[in-house]
Amino acid sequence: MTTQTSIQPFHVVPGAAVKNILNGLRQDAIELVAQTYLTHERGETVNPDSYFLRFPEQPANRIIALPAAIVDSEGDQSVSGIKWIASYPDNIKSGIPRASAVLILNDPDTGYPYALLEGALISAVRTAASAVLGAWWLNGQNKRAPRLSIVGGGVIARNILETFISDDWSFDRVEIHDLNTESAEALAAFAEQLAVPQVQIVPLADALNADIVVFATSAGEPYVKGNGTFRPGQIVLNISLRDIGAEIIEESYNYFDDVTHCLKANTSPHLAEQKYGHRDFVTGTVAQLIRGDLQVSRDKPLIYSPFGMGILDLAIGRMVHDIAVKEGQAVAIPSFFGEERRW
Structure with missing residues (x-):
């Protein structure tokens, strides 16, 4: 039957x-x-x-x-x-x-x-949720940071900022950088609507010094390069995946949503693998942090690169x-x- x-x-x-x-x-x-x-x-x-x-x-x-x-x-x-x-x-x-x-x-x-x-x-909301989740685990499960900077002033950036605020994070200052002045101003105005205490549009060099740096651009290849760009314990949310140089990846702790997926398509971690011929810079996944299989060390910069599955x-x-x-x-x-x- x-x-x-x-x-x-x-x-x-x-x-x-x-x-x-x-x-x-x-x-x-x-x-x-x-x-x-x-x-x-x-x-x-x-x-x-x-x-x-x-x-x-x-x-x-x-x-x-x-x-x-x-x-x-x-x-x-x-x-x-x-x-x-x-x-x-x-x-x-x-x-x-x-x-x-x-x-x-x-x-x-x-x-x-x-x-x-x-x-x-x-897609935008799941990307933002992944970014904020990664920040929480890398920030010692703490929802406070003195300075948050966002490089890129588009839809993904807006959603990441809104998710941070919706998740009850607090910042003394939010800094915004975008090559397009109108985009930067629009994101700054949006941040003010969210009642962020202090919002500033800043040069890229200043944005790179924040406690948590978010990359949310459409960059096709690295433009942030050089050893020592980020300090130990600084958190970098590598959301757009291609903004930072291979040498920065190699000298940092690197967390992923999925290692295999992220080390493809000439992402910054993929470029590091190609340049150095190994994956020793891979620290683990956010799931391993959630399960308690890994603990966060702070003697290097902390980079989270979610491919977005x-x-x-x-x-x-x-x-x-x-x-x-x-x-x-x-x-x-x-x-x-x-x-x-x-x-």
Whole structure:
């Protein structure tokens, strides 16, 4: 007898709904990212290499496919899917965001897609949650630092700052640097809306001296170079992955979300591996810090380089989808599949 398996209803979750839901879930997102990292560390995920669609005549532009799956053998949290995210840096010249994305969720039992979500907001929030999570562990599980600097004044930078504040961090001063004056001023104004005590737009050299330095740019190759750039115990959130030179990586403690994924595609750690011919600079993963397998030493700079795995988008996306359906914020698409029975 053939087992009757139903196909889940198909929903679209538009950006307005995604934004509305995520605005109140930034602390939840941090916790969910932490749990997903632990799931990954246990080997209960599938996260292949990202696939980059590039354009020879437009080398700055790219569209990236991130397929992934979370395998929950003991519960009901399994999900698979793919994020399709475009990065077109020149978009900012027209006043629109650099990145745009969609996220597809697939039923782990049938393989049928059951949701299409606006993915750029999810990507930004999961990136910010990962950054703040890493900062917390490298900062001795303390939510205070005298100076935070952010290099880059775009959407990711804005989300990282908002997540820091939503997670009850406190700073005496927030410093901002961007080559684009308008972007720097916009992020500074946003910081003031968040009631940050003191906000300053500073030269790059000053930004590099902060207690916690965040890189959130679209840089394609290192421009911050030189031994001794960062002091022992200084925290560097290497979110955009390609801003700092190989020699800085080599002389620091380096933490990752996933070592194998991050040491590819000419990231700063990958350049260090190519230059020095080893991975001795690898200290461990944020999941190892969470589990207590590693302790943070402070006699070198502390660099956190999260590659940004698709499993994070799936975890956040599933949470957003479930809330959107429950609250009536998702748009049902009846008969999305032309044939729902084989015969």
